[in-house]
Amino acid sequence: MDSIDRKILAELQFDGRLTLTDLASRVGLTISPAHRRLRDLENSGAIVGYRAIVDPRALGLGFEALVFVTMKQEDRATLLGFEDAVGRIPNVLQAQRLFGDPDYLLRVRTTDLDAYARLEDDVLSALPGVQRLNSTLVMKNVVIDRPYPIVGP
Template structure:
């Protein structure tokens, strides 16, 4: 990956709907080499997809919680079953396995506190291997979906 590829990635992270013509103009290439590079970045897996960024409040999901999960046991079968079950919960936007304690961090969106309480009581606490859930309620988000840095200084 060279500097032009990094510029392409920087531009597409900000606006994934750029035309190849506009993208080429921004990175100093004509249409054909720009198209080839984008295709190569997609094929290599550097670009994994395109999506619309949606305001969660527009969907009625104005409440966010960070949920720290401590497991009862950490054998492979239990961890895989937990991760598979979490992946099936639509309100979990992000799940990360951590080193140390706690074992997992989940980012969850619901309509409100009552909906979150029901989700925790009826779904999250019943997932395979869960010993303890510790929730932190998000007061305010101020850095969201920031593009990855492409300039390696």
């Protein structure tokens, strides 16, 4: 990946709907080489997809919690079962396995506190291997979905 590829990635992170003409102009290429590089970045997996960034409040999902999960068992089957199950819960927007304690961090969105309480009581606490859930309520998002810094030559 060279500096032009990095410029393409930087531009698309800020505006994924750029036309090929605008993208080429911004990175100093003509349309044909810009298109080839874009295809190469997609095929290599450097670009994994395109999406609209939606305001969760527009969907009625104004409540957010960070959930720290401590497992009672950490054998392979339990962890894989937990990860598979948590991956099927639509309200879990992000799930990360951590080193140390706690074992996992989940980012969850629901309509309100009551909906979150039901989700925690009925779904999250019943996930395979869960010993303890510790929730922190999000007061305000200060930085969210920031583009990755583009570093390199």
